[in-house]
Amino acid sequence: MTRTIRRVPLVATAACVALAASAMLATEAAAAPAASDAWRAECASCHVAFPARMLPARSWRAIMDGLERHFGADASVDAPTAASIRTFLEANAGRDRSPGEPTALRITETRWFRHEHDEVPASVWRSPKVKSAANCAACHADAESGRFGEHDVRLPR
């Protein structure tokens, strides 16, 4: 009898430790979400989630080094989130197509972007529906999900 009663607190303690541990794991998971989640949550809150493959790693490094002055806005994130996004961007970056040239900070500055868009008439770029060359979704309806295929393009009239 005494033995059983004594064993109950032991089991309870073990259960409590397990519960606390799982709660702590959940807390940790909440504090450090998957890198792609952090990237989307932070980078797509003000603009389209520009795919990592569209710039080489050195461009992403320069962008991540200057988040406090990010194209005229403060886009700073806390250090652990920044580290996680940086890792994600570098791991998924595109190849460096112009190694000798200055580091591009805008996708629209790259030779690749200009080549891909050389058939787009100037009137489209000036359209108020486009407003900025960074507004991918004006023509690429699926830009938010990272799809930029030519058959998905619809130029605004």
Add this chain to the structure above:
Amino acid sequence: MVEVPGLRTCAVAAALFAAVAAHAETPSDIARTYEATARQASPGFAGFSAERGKSFFQSPHGGQWSCSSCHTDNPLAPGKHAKTGKAIKPLAPAANPERFTSLAEAEKWFKRNCNDVLDRTCTAQEKGDVLAYLTQLGRPEKR
């Protein structure tokens, strides 16, 4: 039944942990944090004012942007990023219950947006005033 001392404490502790993990903060929790900081900064602290928060929200503070530039003069409605045109969900908790449910998230945006609008950080008094303005929007007036 055998009464196990500590089991209830354990359940309470686990529930508390789970609550923290889920970021279950409320706009009032966040307001209380700002109140404590504001009180510490100024012994004459006399509470937050929704009215002051409203004029702070709509003023350009000598710069190019105000909070309204992106969030509009009606924070119950969706906004639009002044530069990129990206849609912004409503800022007032009555219209968007996800707003002000994490102090860390609120602090992240106050830091960024105060820098953009005022070129400095906001004080706890200013943040509390804005929060008071946003939380009373769309709610029946208190008597």
